[in-house]
Every structure is written in structure tokens, then in C-alpha cells.
Amino acid sequence: MNLRAVAAIYGFEMARARRTLLQSIVSPVVSTSLYFVVFGAAIGSRITEIDGISYGAFIVPGLIMLMLLTQSISNAAFGIYFPKFTGTIYEVLSAPVSYLEIVLGYVGAAASKSIILGLIILATASLFVPLRIEHPLWMVFFLMLTAATFSLFGFIIGIWADGFEKLQLVPLLIVTPLTFLGGSFYSIDMLPPVWRTVSLFNPVVYLISGFRWSFYGVSDVNVVWSLAATGGFLVACLVIVARIFRTGYRLKT
Amino acid sequence: MNSVLSISNLSKTYASGFQALRNVDLEIRRGEIFALLGPNGAGKTTLISIVCGLVNASTGRVLVDGHDIVTDYRAARSMIGLVPQELTTDAFETVWATVSFTRALFGKKPDPEHIRNVLEGLSLWDKRDSRLITLSGGMKRRVMIAKALSHEPQILFLDEPTAGVDVELRRDMWDLVEGLRKTGVTIILTTHYIEEAEQMADRVGVIARGEIILVEEKIELMRKLGRKQLSLHLQKPLERIPQSLEHHHLELSADGMYLIYTYDTRAERTGITRLLGDLNEAGIRFRDLHTSQKSLEEIFVDLVRDRR
The missing domain is CATH 3.30.70 (Alpha-Beta Plaits)
Incomplete structure (x- = not known):
């Protein structure tokens, strides 16, 4: 295995994040803090507890998930799209680097950034609301699994996109709405039965539910389903990536 | 003949239906300078891109020092350095970082001494801490050559290396190619400038409409057809x-x-x-x-x- 190449790609991507610290870290932290101020402190103070948890604390896992999904996707998508756009992808494709190594470098860096960001948001949240984490190892596992899965998804989007508009299309028009409707700010038990059933078709529900379970031990759906849904999506992404590299889709003509 | 690159029956048809290469057979000798001449759209870049792993061949086989470019791509690509035609560099990396990055991509352990030699040889040492975005076109071209040489390739592809560069850089390039030849590096260059082929190449290949129509010793070619x-x-x-x-x-x-x-x-x-x-x-x-x-x-x- 060409580990030097993996480290080089990983290092290159992390250096890019360091150069754009304001956009990579500060901006998501500020916007999450605003959610806490608006939903947690202002509106949340008038909302009764959900499953015995204060509303401010209840939304923390959902907000971390919201940031984790959008940042994983955009980091990974941009990471691979930009070399395609500028043409510098040639040197990765012409180097003795396997597809697995390319994915490890780009997706690993995107996932790392998201995990760091998730932990920073968690630390920020603890300044606003009292937090407890009942299953810390599971919390870290969910964090890593989700970051890796959606970074891989972002990598696919970055390869598929042939313009900056497409790069934003999926995160803005699909992922963000699904996350908002996936129980970030409410328990799906609060919904009317019909919408509750509809919500079960939203994959993000399973992610947020599982992540919230790791914090408070309560969940909308069984945690096993959450793991299965995330794992299933990870496998689907891996299959697509393998196919992309086998065919050279949008990378090689 | 001691071939370092062996291309047999290579064809490429793009998804659009355009046939860029037709049954190309070509043997490149170890240590030679081979100039591939051809008009625009003749298939020069497609040929290089297939050998370097950027384009998938439709049919045919390419061996780099005996290593198949598909089944044994690591060994094959490790030997190759590529300077593409387009000026494609990162913007915010420094010269040193980008050249070191390429070396790492090729799995080579860091060798600051070698990178320094390459940069000095290309008059880039003073610019080593400059960001690429601040460099002129000619300097960026030098950086791309430095990247291609960073991992000590045995075969160097120069795709239109002097297109749009000034006289000084062109002369430097010729000197560089001559210097590399002395170290045993095989050089394959495509060019529009016949003068370049005439000056540098040992052998000349002419490609037109995706077919190699002639491969000849340069001197022999000029003698035979001249x-x-x-x-x-x-x-x-x-x-x-x-x-x-x-x-x-x-x-x-x-x-x-x-x-x-x-x-x-x-x-x-x-x-x-x-x-x-x-x-x-x-x-x-x-x-x-x-x-x-x-x-x-x-x-x-x-x-x-x-x-x-």
C-alpha cells in the first residue's frame, strides 16, 4: 500500500482546511451557536421537556448531526471536485496510487475535519446547555461512522458534479431539508401518526435518533435500526465509489 | 532492441464516437529522446494519457519496462514522469510543498536534497517559498517539470513542453532534456515545433489521424526523405x-x-x-x-x- 500517497493527500486536504479556518471551523460554530441562542435559549425556554430532557439539550445531537452531514458532504465534494476543476487531478491519477488510497486520503481528511468540527460544536453546546453523554463510546462511534459515510457520499457528489451549482445541489436541496425534517429539533413522536410514518422513510431520522440515544438513552427508533441504516448507506456509497473507479466515471475518459 | 516502452495494437474511441487512436504499435528504446510529431487532434495527447493512466484504452496493450499499465500499474507508473500540456497547478501551495507532494504521491520517501537539486536546475530555488498563484506562466511551467522530476522517473513525457514559453525557457528546457538523457532517462516529447525535434530527438514518430505513419531515426529520416x-x-x-x-x-x-x-x-x-x-x-x-x-x-x- 502506498501510505505515503495517502498521507500526502490527507495532509494536502488538512492544509487546505487550515488555510480556510474561518470557513471550515469558525463559520459552522457561529451558526450552530445561533441555533442554540434562538431555539435553545429563546424559544426553548417556553417548550416543555421532551422525554425528560430540556429542549436546549434535546436539540444538541440533532444540531451536531446537521453540521456533521453538511460539512462532511461539502468538504469531501469540494476536495475532489476542485482538482477536477483545475485539472490538477492528473497527478493523482497518473501516480502509482490505488483507488482505495485515493478514497482514504480525500474521504479520511473530510471525515477528520467533520469529526473535529463535531467535537468543537459539542464543546460549544456545553457552554449553553447542561449535557450528559450516557454512552460516550457509542457517541464517538456514531460520530465517526456518520462522518465517514457522508464524506464518502460527498466524494461521490464531487466526482458526479460538473459545475459548482451541482456541487451545492444535493447538500442544499436534499440533505439540509432531510436533516431539518429528520428530528433535529423535535421528536418524531410529536408528529401526527401519518407524518410519523412518512418520517420513517427519511434516512436522517435514524442517524439523529441513534446519535441522540448515545447522549440520553432515548430514541425515536431502535438504535439497531439506526446502526443498520447508517451501515447500509455506507455500503451503498462504497459500492458506488467502487463502480466509479472501475469505470473511470467522470475521472477518466 | 531494448524497449522501455512497448505499445501494441492500441486503439481509443471516445464516448462521442471519435476514434483518437487506431491500432498504434510503437517501441521506445531505453535512454532515447523520441519526438512525436503530429497536427492538432492527431492523437498525441491521447497516446500519452493512456500510457500515464489518465485515459482508458479501448483495445491494445502497453508495457512500461515490462510492466502492464493496467494489471501492474504501480510499477509502470512509478517509472513515469508527466508534464502535461495544460498549465495546471494549485494556487495556494508553495513551490516546495507542491513538488514534495508529487514525490510523496509516488511513494518515495522525502529527499530534500533531490528536491533542492531539481529546483536549482530549473531556476526555481529562489521561488521555493512562493505560492504558485504568484508565479508567471513560464515559472509555473518550470514547476510542472519539477513535479514530474521530483520522483526520479526513468521515463519522462513532455507534452508540448515549449508551447507558449519564452526563448530563455525553451533553451533551458533543451539543456535540461540533454542533461536528463545523460543520466539515462528516456524522454518522449510531443511538439509542434519541428525545430525542437530536429534539435533534440534521436528518433521521430509522425502521427496523423490516430495512426503512426512513420517512425524513423531523425538523421535517417532527413537523409531518406530530405x-x-x-x-x-x-x-x-x-x-x-x-x-x-x-x-x-x-x-x-x-x-x-x-x-x-x-x-x-x-x-x-x-x-x-x-x-x-x-x-x-x-x-x-x-x-x-x-x-x-x-x-x-x-x-x-x-x-x-x-x-x-
């Missing part, structure tokens, strides 16, 4: 070529003031002595004469035109 012409500037214009001179296959210029005789320098007898004697007998006097040999460019243009 026929000479003798132009005779006459004292008085001729209306037509006299019958007694017809067997010389002369051409008469439109104004009747020049007789042009084409001859083969390799032939045992060029026929010049006999021609001059016949002219004397026919009473045709001339005031001046000169000979000229076809340049590689003219040969190339002739070849491609014949193919159409």
Missing part, C-alpha cells in the same frame, strides 16, 4: 523546358527565370554534372545557382498531406 533541390537562376527567361532536357524532370518557375532540379543525395550519381553539361549544350546560361535541403518541417507537412 531530397535536395538545385535552383538555377537563368540569364534569360525560358518559355518552356527544351526537349533535350526533358529526361532531367526539371521544373520551370512561372516567370521562366528559374530551373529547379530535384535530386537524391544518397544516389550514386546525382545527375548534376550531366545536367550542367546538357544545359551548356542547349545554350542555356545561368547567372547563379544554389542548393537547398528539405527541413524536417517540410518532410512532416508532406507526410501528413499525403495521408489526407
Whole structure:
């Protein structure tokens, strides 16, 4: 295995994040803090507890998930799209680097950034609301699994996109709405039965539910389903990536 | 023959249906400088891109020092350095970082001494901490060459290396190529500048419409195809070529003031002595004469035109 190449790609991507610290870290932290101020402190103070948890604390896992999904996707998508756009992808494709190594470098860096960001948001949240984490190892596992899965998804989007508009299309028009409707700010038990059933078709529900379970031990759906849904999506992404590299889709003509 | 690159029956048809390469067979000798000439769209870049792993071949096989570029791509690609035609560099990386990055991509352990030598050889040492975005086009071209040399390749592909570069860089490039050849690196370059091929190459290949139409030693090619012409500037214009001179296959210029005789320098007898004697007998006097040999460019243009 060409580990030097993996480290080089990983290092290159992390250096890019360091150069754009304001956009990579500060901006998501500020916007999450605003959610806490608006939903947690202002509106949340008038909302009764959900499953015995204060509303401010209840939304923390959902907000971390919201940031984790959008940042994983955009980091990974941009990471691979930009070399395609500028043409510098040639040197990765012409180097003795396997597809697995390319994915490890780009997706690993995107996932790392998201995990760091998730932990920073968690630390920020603890300044606003009292937090407890009942299953810390599971919390870290969910964090890593989700970051890796959606970074891989972002990598696919970055390869598929042939313009900056497409790069934003999926995160803005699909992922963000699904996350908002996936129980970030409410328990799906609060919904009317019909919408509750509809919500079960939203994959993000399973992610947020599982992540919230790791914090408070309560969940909308069984945690096993959450793991299965995330794992299933990870496998689907891996299959697509393998196919992309086998065919050279949008990378090689 | 000791081939370092062996291409057999290589074809490429793009999704659009355009056939860029047709059954290309080519052997590149170890340590040589090979110039691939061809008009735009002839398939030069496609050929290089397939060898380097950027484009998938439709059919055919490529071996780099015996390593198949598909089944044994790591070993094959490790030997190759590529300087693509387009100026594609990152913007915010420094020269040092980007050249070191390429070396790492090729799995080579860091070697600051080698990177320093490469940068110094390309007059980039002073710019090592500069961000790429601040460099001129010529400097960026040098950086791309430095990247290609960062991992000490055995085969270097230069795709139109001097397109749009200034005279100084072109001369530096020639020196660099000559220096690399001395270390045993095989160099394959594509170019529009026949002058470049004429100056640097050991062998020349001509590609047109996706087919290799000729591969020849440069000197042999120029000797074989480089026929000479003798132009005779006459004292008085001729209306037509006299019958007694017809067997010389002369051409008469439109104004009747020049007789042009084409001859083969390799032939045992060029026929010049006999021609001059016949002219004397026919009473045709001339005031001046000169000979000229076809340049590689003219040969190339002739070849491609014949193919159409």
C-alpha cells in the first residue's frame, strides 16, 4: 500500500482546511451557536421537556448531526471536485496510487475535519446547555461512522458534479431539508401518526435518533435500526465509489 | 532492441464516437529522446494519457519496462514522469510543498536534497517559498517539470513542453532534456515545433489521424526523405523546358527565370554534372545557382498531406 500517497493527500486536504479556518471551523460554530441562542435559549425556554430532557439539550445531537452531514458532504465534494476543476487531478491519477488510497486520503481528511468540527460544536453546546453523554463510546462511534459515510457520499457528489451549482445541489436541496425534517429539533413522536410514518422513510431520522440515544438513552427508533441504516448507506456509497473507479466515471475518459 | 516502452495494437474511441487512436504499435528504446510529431487532434495527447493512466484504452496493450499499465500499474507508473500540456497547478501551495507532494504521491520517501537539486536546475530555488498563484506562466511551467522530476522517473513525457514559453525557457528546457538523457532517462516529447525535434530527438514518430505513419531515426529520416533541390537562376527567361532536357524532370518557375532540379543525395550519381553539361549544350546560361535541403518541417507537412 502506498501510505505515503495517502498521507500526502490527507495532509494536502488538512492544509487546505487550515488555510480556510474561518470557513471550515469558525463559520459552522457561529451558526450552530445561533441555533442554540434562538431555539435553545429563546424559544426553548417556553417548550416543555421532551422525554425528560430540556429542549436546549434535546436539540444538541440533532444540531451536531446537521453540521456533521453538511460539512462532511461539502468538504469531501469540494476536495475532489476542485482538482477536477483545475485539472490538477492528473497527478493523482497518473501516480502509482490505488483507488482505495485515493478514497482514504480525500474521504479520511473530510471525515477528520467533520469529526473535529463535531467535537468543537459539542464543546460549544456545553457552554449553553447542561449535557450528559450516557454512552460516550457509542457517541464517538456514531460520530465517526456518520462522518465517514457522508464524506464518502460527498466524494461521490464531487466526482458526479460538473459545475459548482451541482456541487451545492444535493447538500442544499436534499440533505439540509432531510436533516431539518429528520428530528433535529423535535421528536418524531410529536408528529401526527401519518407524518410519523412518512418520517420513517427519511434516512436522517435514524442517524439523529441513534446519535441522540448515545447522549440520553432515548430514541425515536431502535438504535439497531439506526446502526443498520447508517451501515447500509455506507455500503451503498462504497459500492458506488467502487463502480466509479472501475469505470473511470467522470475521472477518466 | 531494448524497449522501455512497448505499445501494441492500441486503439481509443471516445464516448462521442471519435476514434483518437487506431491500432498504434510503437517501441521506445531505453535512454532515447523520441519526438512525436503530429497536427492538432492527431492523437498525441491521447497516446500519452493512456500510457500515464489518465485515459482508458479501448483495445491494445502497453508495457512500461515490462510492466502492464493496467494489471501492474504501480510499477509502470512509478517509472513515469508527466508534464502535461495544460498549465495546471494549485494556487495556494508553495513551490516546495507542491513538488514534495508529487514525490510523496509516488511513494518515495522525502529527499530534500533531490528536491533542492531539481529546483536549482530549473531556476526555481529562489521561488521555493512562493505560492504558485504568484508565479508567471513560464515559472509555473518550470514547476510542472519539477513535479514530474521530483520522483526520479526513468521515463519522462513532455507534452508540448515549449508551447507558449519564452526563448530563455525553451533553451533551458533543451539543456535540461540533454542533461536528463545523460543520466539515462528516456524522454518522449510531443511538439509542434519541428525545430525542437530536429534539435533534440534521436528518433521521430509522425502521427496523423490516430495512426503512426512513420517512425524513423531523425538523421535517417532527413537523409531518406530530405531530397535536395538545385535552383538555377537563368540569364534569360525560358518559355518552356527544351526537349533535350526533358529526361532531367526539371521544373520551370512561372516567370521562366528559374530551373529547379530535384535530386537524391544518397544516389550514386546525382545527375548534376550531366545536367550542367546538357544545359551548356542547349545554350542555356545561368547567372547563379544554389542548393537547398528539405527541413524536417517540410518532410512532416508532406507526410501528413499525403495521408489526407
